[in-house]
Amino acid sequence: MSISRVYSCDWRECNHHVQTGGLRPPLFLTVEADGGDPLHFCTWDCVLKYAAEKPPCETIPMGVAD
Numbered sequence: 001m002s003i004s005r006v007y008s009c010d011w012r013e014c015n016h017h018v019q020t021g022g023l024r025p026p027l028f029l030t031v032e033a034d035g036g037d038p039l040h041f042c043t044w045d046c047v048l049k050y051a052a053e054k055p056p057c058e059t060i061p062m063g064v065a066d
Contacts, residue, residue, distance in 0.1 A: 010039040011046040018042075 007025035008017040018025045029041045041047045 007040050009042040009046050011041060011050045013049070014042060014046050016042040016046075 002021050004019055004021050005025075006017055006019045007028060008015070009028070018028060020026055024030055025040055027042075029044065029047055031039045031041065031047065033039060039050070041050065
């Protein structure tokens with residue numbers, strides 16, 4: 001008997017998924033957030049679309065340099 005897992009792309013508008021017996025999905029990008037569960041994406045496009053929906057972690061005001 002083998003245990004198989006189904007990993008789906010974590011971007012909300014993507015329905016790509018892969019089935020594997022491994023701990024990480026093959027050909028998927030795994031992103032480990034700060035203290036959260038790892039996220040899995042099928043392409044860099046999905047990573048960037050997911051990241052674009054999040055607020056920036058730091059904002060640097062534009063101004064005159066000292």
